Amino acid sequence: MTSIDRLAARVPARLRGDAWQCFALGLLAAIALPPFHLLPVLWFVVPALLARLARAGGWRRAAWLGWCFGVGFNLLGLFWVTEPMLIMASDFWWAIPIAAPAIAVATAVYMILPALAVFAVRPRNRAGRLSAVLLFAGALVLSNLAQEFLVTGFPWNYWGADWAFSGHLGLAMIQPAAIGGIFLLTLLTAIAAGLPYVGRAGWIGSAVLVAAWAGYGVARTAAGPAPASRYTVALLQPDFAVPGSFTQPALQARWRRDLALTREALAKAGKGDDIVVWPETASPALLQTDASARAAIAAIAGDTPVLAGSFRLAADGSMRNSLVAVKGSGPAVAWYDKWKLVPFGEYTPGWLPLKVTPGGGFTPGPGPRTLHVPGVPPVGPMICYESIFAGLIVDPRDRPAWLLNVSDNAWFGDTTGPYQDFATTRLRAVEEGLPLVVDTNSGISAVIGPHGRVDATLGLDRAGFWLINFQLRCRRRRSVVSASQWRESWAFTRLFWGWFV
Structure with a gap:
């Protein structure tokens, strides 16, 4: 039983349902976003979310739980969208109570694919749980790509941005973005935070991954930029x-x-x-x-x-x-x-x-x-x-x-x-x-x-x-993948999304 499970046992019975708990987990995950950057909560939130998705009774239930998590995450993460309407309240008073919830409900759809990926594995042992972690992380990145292009595009609240805090550690942790952009940061975050779901070995694996990640960042920044x-x-x-x-x-x-x-x-x-x-x-x-x-x-x-x-x-x-x-x-x-x-x-x-x-x-x-x-x-x-x-x-x-x-x-x-x-x-x-x-x-x-x-x-x-x-000071060439490669990835994302959903 995870720490989150033990905490949930103290919640009143009418609020103990997995849907409510996933919504609450989404709220908790949002405090890892700027300006709070309370990233350690993800190491408890992600395993608890994976556990609830794994025991969903069917794919519809798994999709519902993923969506509930997304609503909580985006409701707290995007509450600021109401501020312009408060400034112009005389004209947009009617939108104030619905703007943030409406956007949260819509953007929560992007958590359905990662939820379905976990349910598809139906993890029963350590190997299955590891597969669930990796599939969840990969599907989350694919959903982020969809969020960048689908409808009008709204690439906000990506987990990779959680690491862009001040100080030497924050600088080191964002360096993988030079290789794969914010999407690689999100992938690494989801894997590292999800590995404790595997068990004690997962905690060790997570620590090793974060240490290697930080080491790469320190080495890259120590090299220094080009002459100025x-x-x-x-x-x-x-x-x-x-x-x-x-x-x-x-x-x-x-x-x-x-x-x-x-x-x-x-x-x-x-x-x-x-x-x-x-x-x-x-x-x-x-x-x-x-x-x-x-x-x-x-x-x-x-x-x-x-x-x-x-x-x-x-x-x-x-x-x-x-x-x-x-x-x-x-x-x-x-x-x-x-x-x-x-x-x-x-x-x-x-x-x-x-x-x-x-x-x-x-x-x-x-x-x-x-x-x-x-x-x-x-x-x-x-x-x-x-x-x-x-x-x-x-x-x-x-x-x-x-x-x-x-x-x-x-x-x-x-x-x-x-x-x-x-x-x-x-x-x-x-x-x-x-x-x-x-x-x-x-x-x-x-x-x-x-x-x-x-x-x-x-x-x-x-x-x-x-x-x-x-x-x-600048590099002679861009190190992250090109825009055309992102578009190719998006084409694959559309195929993947259509196959899954």
């Missing part, structure tokens, strides 16, 4: 209120604050400043088409490149959420359009007959690309939500020298959402072997090395500018 080119980057974190007022005086005040922060940053940096970054949608002006706005920036920044979050009106009349590069008072030198839009927040999926996105939403861009801005090393931009899509954030035909993520997490306040987003975004640096700059409206902003080491951060709810000597 140094750039001074000014990051603006204005901490604008959301949604903010759209009256002309309010927009003018916002614009003046952008310019004032830029002036202060450049004055402090002197002539050594190379790049200025504004966060997502920081500019109330349409920088690509507004010559007077670009001239106002040039009057302060001169020829220093400014990479600014801005709306953009495309030639076809569609509105885009963009990153616009301004250098001098001439035309914009480059721009990037966000292509992974937030469902319902930035666009309404085509399969939904009703349009529920405020203001009609945005049109997606063509996909990941590298921006070539004079005086700036080639940069791979990401806007907000895009940074959670492993293997899909850079143009493989035109590799950048560094990554830039601009975002506005003020919508999620001081909930767990910004911390979860930052942990997942940090893994993109390890996967791609590239340094990463994160600039957000209200925090967390950071500079992250190609091994995932956080060199500097600016926390939540802090306003101002931030100067950082950015070490442009």
